[in-house]
Amino acid sequence: MAADWLGSLVSINCGATLGVYQGEVSSVDQSSQTISLRQPFHNGVKCPVPEVTFSAMDIKELKILEIRNGSNGVTRRSVPDANSSSFGYNGRKDKGGGCGGGAQVNSAPVTVPGKAEPRLQEGGMSPAQHYSKSYGERHVDMAGQNKGFRRRHNSWSSSSRGPNQATPKKNGSKNGQMKNKDDECFGDGMDDVLDEDFDFEGNLALFDKAAVFSQIESSDRRGNGSRSRGTPAEQTPSRYRHDENILEAKPVIYRQIIVPQPGTNEYSTDSGLVVPSISYELHKRLLSVAESYGLSLERRLEMTGVCASQMALTLLGGPNRLTPKNVHQRPTVALLCGPHVQGAQGISCGRHLANHEVEVVLFLPNFVKMLEAITSELTLFSKTSGKQVSSIKDLPDTPVDLVINCLDSHENTFLRDQPWYRAAADWANQNRAPVLSIDPPVNGQEQAVEAKWSLSLGLPLSLPERAGRVYLCDIGLPRQVFQEVGIKYHSPFGCKFVIPLHSA
Numbered sequence: 001m002a003a004d005w006l007g008s009l010v011s012i013n014c015g016a017t018l019g020v021y022q023g024e025v026s027s028v029d030q031s032s033q034t035i036s037l038r039q040p041f042h043n044g045v046k047c048p049v050p051e052v053t054f055s056a057m058d059i060k061e062l063k064i065l066e067i068r069n070g071s072n073g074v075t076r077r078s079v080p081d082a083n084s085s086s087f088g089y090n091g092r093k094d095k096g097g098g099c100g101g102g103a104q105v106n107s108a109p110v111t112v113p114g115k116a117e118p119r120l121q122e123g124g125m126s127p128a129q130h131y132s133k134s135y136g137e138r139h140v141d142m143a144g145q146n147k148g149f150r151r152r153h154n155s156w157s158s159s160s161r162g163p164n165q166a167t168p169k170k171n172g173s174k175n176g177q178m179k180n181k182d183d184e185c186f187g188d189g190m191d192d193v194l195d196e197d198f199d200f201e202g203n204l205a206l207f208d209k210a211a212v213f214s215q216i217e218s219s220d221r222r223g224n225g226s227r228s229r230g231t232p233a234e235q236t237p238s239r240y241r242h243d244e245n246i247l248e249a250k251p252v253i254y255r256q257i258i259v260p261q262p263g264t265n266e267y268s269t270d271s272g273l274v275v276p277s278i279s280y281e282l283h284k285r286l287l288s289v290a291e292s293y294g295l296s297l298e299r300r301l302e303m304t305g306v307c308a309s310q311m312a313l314t315l316l317g318g319p320n321r322l323t324p325k326n327v328h329q330r331p332t333v334a335l336l337c338g339p340h341v342q343g344a345q346g347i348s349c350g351r352h353l354a355n356h357e358v359e360v361v362l363f364l365p366n367f368v369k370m371l372e373a374i375t376s377e378l379t380l381f382s383k384t385s386g387k388q389v390s391s392i393k394d395l396p397d398t399p400v401d402l403v404i405n406c407l408d409s410h411e412n413t414f415l416r417d418q419p420w421y422r423a424a425a426d427w428a429n430q431n432r433a434p435v436l437s438i439d440p441p442v443n444g445q446e447q448a449v450e451a452k453w454s455l456s457l458g459l460p461l462s463l464p465e466r467a468g469r470v471y472l473c474d475i476g477l478p479r480q481v482f483q484e485v486g487i488k489y490h491s492p493f494g495c496k497f498v499i500p501l502h503s504a
Helices: 127-132 137-139 148-153 156-158 175-188 199-207 209-230 280-292 299-317 322-327 339-357 372-381 412-415 418-431 479-484
Strands: 009-013 020-029 034-042 052-057 061-068 266-267 274-278 330-337 359-363 388-390 403-408 435-438 453-457 471-472 496-501
Touching: 009 034, 020 052, 020 280, 020 496, 034 127, 266 280, 274 453, 280 299, 299 339, 299 372, 299 435, 299 496, 330 339, 330 418, 339 372, 339 435, 372 388, 412 418
Parallel strands: 330 359, 330 403, 359 388, 403 435, 435 453, 453 471
Antiparallel strands: 009 020, 009 061, 020 034, 034 052, 266 274, 471 496
């Protein structure tokens, strides 16, 4: 009976210390309880010795990979359970040379089911049908059954060769030897496994999303303790947004500015604070009180020029336009000013723009006598690279990037009848550039130039629709100055000096 197992391919597990061996059975000695393997592999690596002998005491588990019957030429493949193995094993291995040692085998012969004992195997296939297939066909059939084993013992991919066939090698060719070694170690192709498409929909259907999220929510409730108690309206949320305060704050009061006589318009900031408009008389009284405390006209002009130039630089493109690499495309600004305080504010703005490498063209008509504030601002502006003209004909013929309008005055309305005023207003309306008005007059006075943006000082006036979008700049008025004129004031500017206002 022992001779029936010669030539079969087996896998012998000798425990964690000695490892797993595979090979072809060359001899089985029942008297000495040993079994020998020809062309052995140890843990997937071919052993340097041609034959290894094992004692039954060292064998923990024996699996028959392929049964080869030399009498009828039939090759049978079987992978029985460990409990049904034909050998009983306990003991240890003799420290022999090479990869193996001495072996012991039970005297009880192994009963192998033959053709006369038909037995259905896994998959409902009879032994006759199983044995009648070639090894290539059986290799495809058992791809799903032996995936795990083939990954662990992929060294037997060449087992379809005959028992006496050696691995072909190229004599004197190093590359051929390396290729044969790769084939022996990694030759078990995975093409038939990779041909099977992964079922994404089927595996996704196995994932119960509702159950997982309910489990997460239940764990959150357990972790939050008291937050899970009470009615849903009383529960505190377990997570907060990045802009949400954890500590309970007082209710926000959006109407923080209260004036004794509000104007016809009412505005709001981006944060929702209400900014009412005031009359020109109240605005004039507010500036007078501030001047009595030291906020002189010169300081107010400088603050207005800085805020207006900062807004103009943003409208011109800011850092995207004003860069050292873009010196050949400097923006051009046309500044239209009249002989009054609003004109002085515009000249101050033009000086700051010229200091920031903006090409400024200042229009100011010639007068025999001008305000001292205008004279001082003109002296400073003349030290910049800006250009001053007194005739409309000297203004640019092509559209400029921005027009800043400071022609109008709150008090001297008779200037609108002057020829230079009408000519400047017509030029601004015919030019395709957008218009920014600084400190425009109140509603009721007709504006000759239609603006896209308007910049108010301190608190806004009631502006008409032709004033465009309203902005507000901080000119440095203290809170106590507002209180003295009867205004309850809280600064709406936050971290900025110029903020946009929206019609409420």
